[in-house]
Amino acid sequence: MAYWKIQLIGWFSVSFYWGFSAFFTGDFSWKIGVADFILDVFIGITLTHMYKNFAIRKGWNKLNLKKLVPKIAISILILSFLYMFLIVSKLYLVRLFILKGSMISFVVFFKSMELQIFITGTRLMSIWLLAYHLFHYSRLEIATVKENAQLSLRIKEAQLNNLSAQLNPHFFFNSLNNIKFLVLENPDSARRAIDLLSELLRNSLNSNVGRLVPLHDEINLVKDYLELEKIRFEERLQIKMEINVEVSKYLILPLSIQSLVENAIKHGIEKRKNGGFIMITIEEENNYINISVQNPGKLCKEIKGSGIGLNNLRERLLLQYNGNAFFKIKESIDETVLATILFPFK
Amino acid sequence: MKKIKVIIVDDERLSREELKNTLKGYEDFVLIGEAENADAAKSLIETEMPDLLFLDIQMPEKSGFDLLESLDHVPAVLFITAYDQYAVKAFEVNALDYLMKPIREERFAKAITKIRDSIHQKSTSNNLAAKDRKIFIKDGEKRFFIQLDEIYLIESLENYTRLFFQGKKALQRRSLRQWEEMLDENIFFRINRTEIINIEYIQEVKQITGGRLVVKLKTGELLEVSNRQSVKFKNINKI
Numbered sequence: 001m002a003y004w005k006i007q008l009i010g011w012f013s014v015s016f017y018w019g020f021s022a023f024f025t026g027d028f029s030w031k032i033g034v035a036d037f038i039l040d041v042f043i044g045i046t047l048t049h050m051y052k053n054f055a056i057r058k059g060w061n062k063l064n065l066k067k068l069v070p071k072i073a074i075s076i077l078i079l080s081f082l083y084m085f086l087i088v089s090k091l092y093l094v095r096l097f098i099l100k101g102s103m104i105s106f107v108v109f110f111k112s113m114e115l116q117i118f119i120t121g122t123r124l125m126s127i128w129l130l131a132y133h134l135f136h137y138s139r140l141e142i143a144t145v146k147e148n149a150q151l152s153l154r155i156k157e158a159q160l161n162n163l164s165a166q167l168n169p170h171f172f173f174n175s176l177n178n179i180k181f182l183v184l185e186n187p188d189s190a191r192r193a194i195d196l197l198s199e200l201l202r203n204s205l206n207s208n209v210g211r212l213v214p215l216h217d218e219i220n221l222v223k224d225y226l227e228l229e230k231i232r233f234e235e236r237l238q239i240k241m242e243i244n245v246e247v248s249k250y251l252i253l254p255l256s257i258q259s260l261v262e263n264a265i266k267h268g269i270e271k272r273k274n275g276g277f278i279m280i281t282i283e284e285e286n287n288y289i290n291i292s293v294q295n296p297g298k299l300c301k302e303i304k305g306s307g308i309g310l311n312n313l314r315e316r317l318l319l320q321y322n323g324n325a326f327f328k329i330k331e332s333i334d335e336t337v338l339a340t341i342l343f344p345f346k
Numbered sequence: 347m348k349k350i351k352v353i354i355v356d357d358e359r360l361s362r363e364e365l366k367n368t369l370k371g372y373e374d375f376v377l378i379g380e381a382e383n384a385d386a387a388k389s390l391i392e393t394e395m396p397d398l399l400f401l402d403i404q405m406p407e408k409s410g411f412d413l414l415e416s417l418d419h420v421p422a423v424l425f426i427t428a429y430d431q432y433a434v435k436a437f438e439v440n441a442l443d444y445l446m447k448p449i450r451e452e453r454f455a456k457a458i459t460k461i462r463d464s465i466h467q468k469s470t471s472n473n474l475a476a477k478d479r480k481i482f483i484k485d486g487e488k489r490f491f492i493q494l495d496e497i498y499l500i501e502s503l504e505n506y507t508r509l510f511f512q513g514k515k516a517l518q519r520r521s522l523r524q525w526e527e528m529l530d531e532n533i534f535f536r537i538n539r540t541e542i543i544n545i546e547y548i549q550e551v552k553q554i555t556g557g558r559l560v561v562k563l564k565t566g567e568l569l570e571v572s573n574r575q576s577v578k579f580k581n582i583n584k585i
Contacts, residue, residue, distance in 0.1 A: 169428075170404070170428050172429075173429050173446070173447050174358070174361070176448050177360070177428065177447035177448040177449075178360040178364070180364055181361075181363050231360070232358060233358070270406060271406050271407065273406045273407055
């Protein structure tokens, strides 16, 4: 809508200006003036509108400046030539029909007009094309900037979630409380727990978001974490680990297995009176490392959809692997929940 | 000094042990039982009738709040939590004590002193158990400890009831009949099929045509008493 408004206003005022200047040159004929005016508007709009359709079809609105500029330059040249031919022909024909007969030959007429009209055409087409493309280019720029801002916001959010997820305060204070009693009941176990907790704390403080870690390191982290949780839940927590890959060989997303295990503890052990089994399996499978964590329990909507930990994991996987790593969580018939990540080999 | 009977409710053994150890120094507090989940705790509380509950909020399947809600008679409670913003928020409504794990000795001593005072004060000043009876109710996100005699009106809404107390309202899952059985009949009177009132809140009683009564509560409500209950009310109060 805005396009047509600008087209009409633009070409009307340009054509009106010419009519106006012709009016003061002396021998002004109303018939010629009106015919010139209508045809000027028509030619201007037709040419530029055809160009617009062509540019859209070719996707020029989505090009960057470097690619766009030469295309615009050539287009201006071609359009100016077309404009020149059309306008000169128009002028000649209008005069031929209205003045009847008393006209010089077309070639002579053409030669007397071509340069002046060509320059006018170049000027008009340049203005039109530049205005048109600048408008679209700026719109594209704004959209890109917006998109970038959103992306970086998402990354920041993920980092923040990550941080609070690592420093799980509930876990941290519970562990300290347990250690407090273990100091009396079983000093060796208390000393061990302090070592483990320190390691976990150090790990979460040195969090290296955005870099991959050796699978080996991630497994050690998970083992430390589970050993501490074992102290807390005692016989309520049973653990089984099956690792069938060479752990020093691969790099994976940091805190990925840890997120799954924490989630498994939270929903499979902490919320169940009798606790249960947590089973971790790591194996190779058609160019992927398959990591799965199984825990007892049911998968409610809340866990599947909006759990901060798992959503965060999903997002980090997407950012890091561009859709080449896969995560899914599902409930099996025998009241167990199985979470799986597939990492491509790196 | 009278002994204070204590029950510890926490799903983690180490946590219970740690608490027991801390409690050792206070000889007038006697541990009479411990439970590792809400269901076990409920039956233990109902048979042992403790004076004080050390209660963990986060427990499997049923939380500490769920436990309290299921009790008809709630003893004094000291909440123990590792880290729970939710819980801390709940107590902005009622000034009640809670302790954070690991519990500092000084902080524990303070809480114990407070509890000891309030329990002894109650048992000396007033022997009417009904007056001190507390219940724990939840209305949406808000939680309240209320003394039964703070309730002035209970309204039946099919399977639910609406409680009026301290200028607030709360919807409860108990039926009107359950309330009637639970409440002291010297204070609470059922005026018709859908309402129970606290007679201590009556400001005015008027008789209308047909001998029926209309009561006006101090809080402003005007309520009609059914024919049958009007007769009963007149008999009891010798009007």
